[in-house]
Amino acid sequence: MKKITSFFFLLAINWCFYGQDTCNTAPVITAGLHVVSAVNGPQIPSPLCTSGPAPTFGEWYIYTPTNNYNVTVTSDIAANTPRIDTRLHIYTGSCGALTCVGGDDDSGLNYSSVETFSATAGTTYYIVWDNRWSSAGFTFQLIENPYVPPIPAPVNYTTQTISTINSSYNICVVDMNNDYKDDIVGVSTNTLKIHHQTTPGNFSVSTYTVPGTSDMPTWSLAAGDYNRDGYNDLVLGSGSGLAFWKSDGTGNGYINVNPSEYIFCQRTNFVDINNDGHLDAFSCHDVAPNVYYLNDGSGNFTHYQSGVTAGSYNLGTLASGGNYASIWTDYDNDGDVDLFISKCSGPPCELHRNDGNGVFTNISATAQINVTPIQSWSSAVADFDNDGDMDILIGANGGSGHKFFRNDLNTTNSVEEPFVNITATTGFGTDTSISRDYIAYDFDNDGKVDIMGGGNKIFFNQGGNVFATSNYSGMTVGAVGDLNNDGFLDIANNNVIHYAVPNGNNWIKVTLQGIQSNRNGIGARVEIYGNFGKQIRDIRSGEGFEYMSTLNAHFGIGTETQISQVIIRWPSGVVDTILNPNPNQSLMVVEGSTLGLAENHLGNFNLFPNPTHDFVNLSLKSGNDTIKNVSIYDLNGRLIKSDNALNNKVAVSDLQSGTYIILIENTENKKFSGKFVKN
Numbered sequence: 001m002k003k004i005t006s007f008f009f010l011l012a013i014n015w016c017f018y019g020q021d022t023c024n025t026a027p028v029i030t031a032g033l034h035v036v037s038a039v040n041g042p043q044i045p046s047p048l049c050t051s052g053p054a055p056t057f058g059e060w061y062i063y064t065p066t067n068n069y070n071v072t073v074t075s076d077i078a079a080n081t082p083r084i085d086t087r088l089h090i091y092t093g094s095c096g097a098l099t100c101v102g103g104d105d106d107s108g109l110n111y112s113s114v115e116t117f118s119a120t121a122g123t124t125y126y127i128v129w130d131n132r133w134s135s136a137g138f139t140f141q142l143i144e145n146p147y148v149p150p151i152p153a154p155v156n157y158t159t160q161t162i163s164t165i166n167s168s169y170n171i172c173v174v175d176m177n178n179d180y181k182d183d184i185v186g187v188s189t190n191t192l193k194i195h196h197q198t199t200p201g202n203f204s205v206s207t208y209t210v211p212g213t214s215d216m217p218t219w220s221l222a223a224g225d226y227n228r229d230g231y232n233d234l235v236l237g238s239g240s241g242l243a244f245w246k247s248d249g250t251g252n253g254y255i256n257v258n259p260s261e262y263i264f265c266q267r268t269n270f271v272d273i274n275n276d277g278h279l280d281a282f283s284c285h286d287v288a289p290n291v292y293y294l295n296d297g298s299g300n301f302t303h304y305q306s307g308v309t310a311g312s313y314n315l316g317t318l319a320s321g322g323n324y325a326s327i328w329t330d331y332d333n334d335g336d337v338d339l340f341i342s343k344c345s346g347p348p349c350e351l352h353r354n355d356g357n358g359v360f361t362n363i364s365a366t367a368q369i370n371v372t373p374i375q376s377w378s379s380a381v382a383d384f385d386n387d388g389d390m391d392i393l394i395g396a397n398g399g400s401g402h403k404f405f406r407n408d409l410n411t412t413n414s415v416e417e418p419f420v421n422i423t424a425t426t427g428f429g430t431d432t433s434i435s436r437d438y439i440a441y442d443f444d445n446d447g448k449v450d451i452m453g454g455g456n457k458i459f460f461n462q463g464g465n466v467f468a469t470s471n472y473s474g475m476t477v478g479a480v481g482d483l484n485n486d487g488f489l490d491i492a493n494n495n496v497i498h499y500a501v502p503n504g505n506n507w508i509k510v511t512l513q514g515i516q517s518n519r520n521g522i523g524a525r526v527e528i529y530g531n532f533g534k535q536i537r538d539i540r541s542g543e544g545f546e547y548m549s550t551l552n553a554h555f556g557i558g559t560e561t562q563i564s565q566v567i568i569r570w571p572s573g574v575v576d577t578i579l580n581p582n583p584n585q586s587l588m589v590v591e592g593s594t595l596g597l598a599e600n601h602l603g604n605f606n607l608f609p610n611p612t613h614d615f616v617n618l619s620l621k622s623g624n625d626t627i628k629n630v631s632i633y634d635l636n637g638r639l640i641k642s643d644n645a646l647n648n649k650v651a652v653s654d655l656q657s658g659t660y661i662i663l664i665e666n667t668e669n670k671k672f673s674g675k676f677v678k679n
Contacts, residue, residue, distance in 0.1 A: 049103030055130035076108025116429030173481035182481030224270030227299035237265030395438035445556025600674025
């Protein structure tokens with residue numbers, strides 16, 4: 001009896017193993033773990049759903065969902081330690097007449113497989129593994145994630161065609177005349193055309209001649225006030241180098257500065273890399289290590305190439321390049337900007353942690369964002385789940401698909417926590433659209449950051465890192481800003497402006513003027529708090545791949561009507577706090593304007609008397625320090641007076657009574673700010 005029982009038991013096991021070998025004998029599976037003893041079945045998958053040579057064996061399974069799901073099939077799981085090289089095919093149809101739904105070869109760790117597809121209730125799917133790389137056994141997992149269908153548009157758009165927007169490159173929306181309203185910037189050979197925003201939906205056109213030979217922004221454009229004259233300058237990235245168009249100090253003329261270095265520019269940025277209060281310029285280099293230009297404080301740049309120039313920072317040193325888009329953001333909440341680089345057709349994306357004092361550490365492997373294969377021209381970085389840290393969507397511009405990484409930052413320890421790949425549950429795992437540009441903004445003002453990429457649609461954030469799409473015919477990624485000053489973000493596609501129609505949600509817009517930090521506040525962290533919780537934004541110059549969008553921080557708060565506080569954490573370390581601001585307004589904040597008189601940050605100097613009537617004295621605390629210049633601003637950020645502080649004393653008797661911000665610059669070009677009261 002034991003022998004008979006054992007015989008039937010062994011027969012059952014052998015049938016189970018053999019039953020996976022063909023389409024007609026494939027066993028039915030549901031969500032969970034499934035063991036493949038070996039890939040040795042006689043029927044090979046056909047047609048192949050991934051590229052590469054045909055295999056010699058296959059293993060077959062049948063899956064029929066009871067509900068609509070986003071389904072992930074993966075061999076990249078802990079049960080396979082170490083991972084093995086697998087190849088996966090997924091079909092619908094019937095045996096002998098199969099149609100590919102999806103497939104994957106190497107998306108997982110160590111060439112394991114991960115594929116996510118939209119599964120329809122009641123439809124039969126065939127899941128097939130082949131032995132192209134290995135016949136060894138392994139375990140795979142089938143995961144059923146909620147299906148996220150398209151949603152009705154939570155915000156609608158009207159369009160306006162403006163015939164005078166006719167420059168060669170209409171890819172920039174940013175304030176150009178220092179009124180903190182977004183303007184439209186067009187670049188052509190030797191010509192800068194600006195549509196200055198006047199009343200809502202109306203523009204005043206100004207055209208400036210920019211003499212000299214200049215690279216054109218064939219790949220990207222960024223804006224920022226690098227010479228601190230109160231007007232934004234431009235950096236234009238081309239396939240042979242970059243050029244700077246800087247304001248002449250009046251806003252009525254621009255000067256071409258064209259460095260001679262060869263760069264196959266992709267994304268360009270203005271950013272204060274060394275945090276000295278002056279904007280530097282960065283450029284991704286497609287075929288060599290990345291390039292940056294350090295600002296000496298007088299608006300002069302020195303060229304560096306990462307890992308090549310003596311004393312250069314480590315900002316992407318791979319000779320093979322493939323650097324397509326850069327985002328400067330504070331991913332670890334330590335107050336300085338880090339660098340994320342999107343990669344295309346080769347090495348994985350990179351995350352460079354800013355450790356201060358010019359030290360940048362490539363932590364891509366530790367952060368586990370270095371997945372391959374990857375084909376991305378840009379990524380969207382924002383706090384998508386409103387938990388206080390920046391998450392990453394690596395955009396897809398090829399067949400490798402999107403990758404969504406949640407930041408699980410814990411600032412209470414010294415451990416570098418890895419990001420978590422949650423692509424399958426977000427709605428991006430099944431989206432096959434591609435785009436050069438991915439940008440992250442709260443388009444519908446509901447308090448959650450959305451994503452715009454390919455396919456003429458916006459991925460609207462539903463909460464919990466789940467995104468649902470709404471389609472917008474004819475509207476693609478472009479430069480973003482509030483072009484009619486109504487608190488909703490608009491999108492410029494060349495000479496067509498898509499104006500968001502207010503949907504009743506409330507908002508606040510924060511505009512910055514740096515004193516000790518760079519004038520734009522690029523690199524600042526802006527936070528808002530209320531019954532909605534906490535939201536954060538980083539001020540950045542250059543997002544996505546090509547476009548330059550607003551430098552104003554924009555927040556939607558949905559139907560909430562109160563904001564308890566706004567906090568600005570400046571690159572200098574100064575923290576400004578505004579209590580109970582009214583919603584539905586533009587809030588302009590000058591660095592240090594909310595500080596008390598006892599909160600001066602004057603470095604090696606004391607200021608007295610304070611309040612004062614005739615003079616402010618600046619006494620040295622210790623050591624040797626020399627003042628180069630003193631600037632005095634009112635609380636609206638207007639420069640009132642500049643003085644060389646002879647004998648460390650500045651006359652203020654000519655000032656009107658009130659509170660002022662004082663900025664001290666020493667001979668080492670370091671800046672320190674504080675406040676005083678003039679009686």
